[in-house]
Amino acid sequence: MDIEQLDPTPEDYAFRDEVRRFYDQNLTDEHRRAALLTTWALAEFEYGRSWQKILYARGWGAPNWPVEYGGAGWSPKQRLIWEMESQRARPPEIMRMGKNLVAPCIMTFGTDEQKAYFLPRIISGEDWWAQGYSEPGAGSDLASLQLQATSDGDDYILNGSKIWTTFAQFANRIFCLVRTAKMQKKQEGITFLLIDMDSPGIELRPIYTIAGEHEFNQVFFTDVRVPKSRRLGEENAGWSVARHLLLYEHSAGLLRMVTELRWRVRWLNELVGLEADGYGGSLRDDPDFSRRLSLLEIAVEAADFAAAQLIADAKPGAPPDATGELLNIRNRETAQALTELGAEAVGYYGAPDQRGARKVVTDVPVVGPPHVLLPMPFYLAQRANTIAGGTPEIHRNNVAKHLLGL
Ligand SMILES: Cc1cc2nc3c(=O)[nH]c(=O)nc-3n(C[C@H](O)[C@H](O)[C@H](O)COP(=O)(O)OP(=O)(O)OC[C@H]3O[C@@H](n4cnc5c(N)ncnc54)[C@H](O)[C@@H]3O)c2cc1C
CATH class of the missing domain: 1.20.140.10 (Butyryl-CoA Dehydrogenase, subunit A, domain 3)
Incomplete structure (x- = not known):
């Protein structure tokens, strides 16, 4: 796709030139090589992290977010031009579970405190998220998940594991679907939690791919305490948050x-x-x-x-x-x-x-x-x-x- 196909105005060309200049001035040879070497989601995490910080400093940390949370407020045409120039420049990959997956859910289901705390940390590249959905017995049939969260005062106590957790070794946060109740329908009784990876009781076991890369992990939870203030949405209503997130993941x-x-x-x-x-x-x-x-x-x-x-x-x-x-x-x-x-x-x-x-x-x-x-x-x-x-x-x-x- 080319800008000429967009019936461009002089302002569109000026915007295209501004984006192009930004890429020319900020993408280092190492960023470019990291992009070139990416065979799956990331080549080396550090280059994606540093690139997110550069985007953020320019005000383009998450252009497609609503403006109130730091989005760029671009028109559809500008978004397309941005994407085209990004295709052309080819920056390194960024771990997207925070910016593209959990952030829209926090915007929709989060409390004001959760929005104010988490969203700035995602857009600035301070926080990196892993996705704790799949379990050894729950992949396609996600609603069969069993990671147990028992209520204990202001906390939940978690026991169980998540699997295929991409790049959990780099993440400082993980969003998880947990089982808070056994109800008639398995989609009920699921709760969505926002968890710190350094919580005591979380352990990672690496899983290596057929190409010998450490991309996945099994994440074990043993008596992990998570404050209830870290629940996204209502208790036992996490399935609607999960489905909202999947809409973003699937597209x-x-x-x-x-x-x-x-x-x-x-x-x-x-x-x-x-x-x-x-x-x-x-x-x-x-x-x-x-x-x-x-x-x-x-x-x-x-x-x-x-x-x-x-x-x-x-x-x-x-x-x-x-x-x-x-x-x-x-x-x-x-x-x-x-x-x-x-x-x-x-x-x-x-x-x-x-x-x-x-x-x-x-x-x-x-x-x-x-x-x-x-x-x-x-x-x-x-x-x-x-x-x-x-x-x-x-x-x-x-x-x-x-x-x-x-
Ligand atoms: C590269 C990679 C990265 C991943 N990263 C993450 C991550 O970060 N976090 C996370 O939580 N998970 C992650 N996953 C896990 C991924 O979501 C699951 O592998 C996927 O949902 C399939 O589940 P499963 O592996 O348990 O396979 P299963 O669900 O056991 O499926 C086995 C086979 O049965 C078929 N099947 C199952 N149910 C049906 C049905 N109803 N109708 C027709 N066919 C069916 C499937 O299509 C498949 O062919 C990742 C997986 C991969 C490969």
């Missing part, structure tokens, strides 16, 4: 995802243009490979237009509908297919473990030519893309129910 990062898809298409085009057989031939000469790549390029173009339309139509602070969820299913599948082509393109260079060479600052050399460093980690990381945030089966059930009314 989150559409343009960011499209950006990623575009980068991968560009990168695959470079990759397939390289000599592959030692005799001057490249994968581009392979009609089957070229055909598969072209089909995916078309899918990315369509995804870009659809995401831009959705963003232009969105009202600041309003929850998204299931259209974003529908697009997300498609985009995740496209992302997987692109990384499959990438892994195919690098062949046996995908085999060595190159984690040392994939650091932002490193002197470990790449085994093979430079372009072979990322395709295999991308491929491995993307296996999780159609599970994280809900599986396609569950999303399709949601779309059928909420969008199609079936």
